[in-house]
Amino acid sequence: MSKIREHLLSLLLEHESEFLSGEEISERLHCSRTAIWKHIEELRKEGYQIEARPKKGYQLLYRPDRVSPEELKFHLKTQRFGQWIRYRESLPSTQVLAHEWAKEGAKEGSLVVTEEQTQGRGRMGRFWHSPPGTGIWMSLILRPEITLAQASQLTLVGSVALTRSLRRETGLDIRIKWPNDLLIEGKKISGILTETRGEQDGVQYVILGMGINANQTESDWPEELREIATSLAIEGKKQYRRRVLIPAILKEMEDLYDAFLDNGFEPIRILWEEYAAILGKQVRTTTHRGVIEGVAMGLDSTGALLIRQGEKVTPVFSSDIEY
Known part of the structure; x- marks a missing residue:
């Protein structure tokens, strides 16, 4: 434009x-x-x-429900997040363009957003179905002064911020599945993909990618996704204005991100456990150490999921959880 x-x-x-x-x-x-x-x-x-x-x-x-810069900035109340936007009608993936922009020197808080992703992806290279004009597909560029070990905690910061903002805007009972999914009644509405670039002495930049099923109907998904995915519109029985949701998400994200940088991970850990979907439940996961089955107890100080097996408690750092 x-x-x-x-x-x-x-x-x-x-x-x-x-x-x-x-x-x-x-x-x-x-x-x-x-x-x-x-x-x-x-x-x-x-x-x-x-x-x-x-x-x-x-x-x-x-006004049509578009996520163009002038629409988003009209509702934006942040200091940094979303103040610089690269918008495209369609992209293979917002992550790819965000990486390119970050390498060019994009400021912290710069946002890539699109109406449609043709090659959207989640964790472990999984395909993310991103039909046009229905969901929120965006990537946020961060430049935190933290260690590489701490960077994984930003996924948890993002999941808490998404949960809090979407619960406030929709009134829906949204819960977090460790480490990066948001659920309603066990069905997925959102996922976060965090990609970090840096060296041993620190982080150069982090791309926090977010996919949110906002206004899809069941007919927008292929058959194999209908049993495991849902949308805000399906659950809330109404359409939501994406141009309002995105600024609300960015405001909550900026506030919690700044709190994380100022106060560390502990306040985020407490909030995460408040919204967690799996605490106290029997879970199963496969790691490089083999299959771990037990009761999900919470997060440790690093963000690892603690699973109790009898008297033994095992931290799990990155894995898919079944329950």
């Missing part, structure tokens, strides 16, 4: 309940009224309903 069109849409959003004259828009955007008309027509083609009246000007009547 061109800069003029971005500023035009921002103006229409700011004055959503009133008409803006073509003359006033022209003066504020430093462009001709013919150029304004051209951009209005382009916005209409993208799904915006804009009324034009002689001697009154233009008024925005309807």
Whole structure:
């Protein structure tokens, strides 16, 4: 989207309940009224309903649920997270573009977001189904001054922030499955993919990728996913505005991330256990040490999941959990 069109849409959003004259828009955007008309027509083609009246000007009547920068920034209340955005209608994966941007020197808090991923991925290279215009597919660039060992804790920071913000915005009983999934009644609505680049003495950058099933219906998924996946819309029986959800997520993410940097992992650990789906349940996992079965007890000070087997307690650092 061109800069003029971005500023035009921002103006229409700011004055959503009133008409803006073509003359006033022209003066504020430093462009001709013919150029304004051209951009209005382009916005209409993208799904915006804009009324034009002689001697009154233009008024925005309807906004499609898009996650473009001007839509997100209108609701944004963060200091850093989401203040710099790279948006694409479609991407193979937001992670790939985020890595490229981070290597170019993107600031902490820079966000890559798209309407659709054609090659979305989760942990261990799994495919993430990301149909257009339905979910939230985004990657956040972080530059924390922490050790490589601490970087894995950012997945847990992210899962707590996602859970808290989505519970607040939807009222749904969202729970965390260790280490990176969000569930409603045992079905997956979200996953987090954390990828770190750094050396032994510290982290260069971290990409925190998030996929959230927001407004999908069952028909949006292939048959094999319908028994294990759900969406906010299916569970809440309503559609949710992604342009509102994303800024809410980023605000909670920024607050908890800053708290983590200031106060360490312990406050995050306590919050994580509050929202955990598996504590006290019999679980099973396969690690490089073999199969571990027992009761999930909580997290240790590093973020490892503690599994009790009789009198023995075993920490699990990275594995899929069945329960």
